[in-house]
Amino acid sequence: MQDNTVVLDIEPEDERELLYQPVPSMLYVPLEVKGKRVGVLSVQSYEAGAFDETDLQFLQLLAQHVSIALENAALREELKQLTRTDALTGLLNRRAFDHDAFIALTTAQHEERPLNLAILDVHRFKQINDEFGHQAGDAVLATVGQILTQALPAPHAAFRLGGDEFALLVWGTPARLSELTIRLTHALRVASWPLGVGPICLHSGWAQWPEEGLDEWLSLADTRMYQAKRRRIEGRQVDWGLDFGENSPEELSQ
Structure with a gap:
């Protein structure tokens, strides 16, 4: 296993090489909150055939947990706004x-x-x-x-x-x-x-x-x-x- 590496200044040539390398294996699972798609959870690999059905099921399960966390965060924000808002005028209270x-x-x-x-x-x-x-x-x-x-x-x-x-x-x-x-x-x-x-x-x-x-x-x-x-x-x-x-x-x- 290689040691962890921190790069503080990437040369433009290296940046292009990192960003535009071909990625033959990908998994994408939508993130949904209240039935509305709000994002995508993605896993990628530079190796061909890197993922199987088990990986997909795991990513789907992870996406469900992330979606629940996002929905809970949205509910907390809504509750926060309700406690700060005057119901009659819609102004802050x-x-x-x-x-x-x-x-x-x-x-x-x-x-x-x-x-x-x-x-x-x-x-x-x-x-x-x-x-x-x-x-x-x-x-x-x-x-x-x-x-x-x-x-x-x-x-x-x-x-x-x-x-x-x-x-x-x-x-x-x-x-x-x-x-x-x-x-x-x-x-x-x-x-x-x-x-x-x-x-x-x-x-x-x-x-x-x-x-x-x-x-x-x-x-x-x-x-x-x-x-x-x-x-x-x-x-x-x-x-x-x-x-x-x-x-x-x-x-x-x-």
Whole structure:
């Protein structure tokens, strides 16, 4: 038996010789998960007639075990996603936010990238539930979820924290935030809302890192959202879209 060998730098000529040698004996067995073919398990030999029926049966048995392992891994991933997803809106939930916000902040610090947090809630949501019923309220939340999902492609993320409160994690400068708010405002204006309910306004409070400290990041966004809500109650308001109060992304960046 030859000793094991580690090759750290293969010459192009050797690579071609290794990759393109004729392989006269092969066994292929499909890997299936839930009836769908996801791959192939293959054994090859440079010797002619190297395999027999016993080898095939063994490879088929091995493929069954690999398929079961792949299916179990897929089920675990599905379960993980269920524990991170809000059933009504399809957004990530509060549990996912607590985890992902920590990871995002750690990444922002390490890579020195600007990261922004927004806390949103739906104006007069309790009134919507009282006047139109909880089914209409659920429809409003589901529509907001769809709008946020479409407006925030990865790596940005939207979350439902609970009730009518949402959170956004947005990477980039104030210019990126301004583009996002324009898209969201337009989407809220043209969305199809339950009869008599729309258009909808979202109170919003922003916080930006590194302009604002990590310790006050979440509390600042939350406080500014409630300032926007109080401003609207006092009659200084917009009719639909995003209401920032006196703390728009542009003002926070100055």
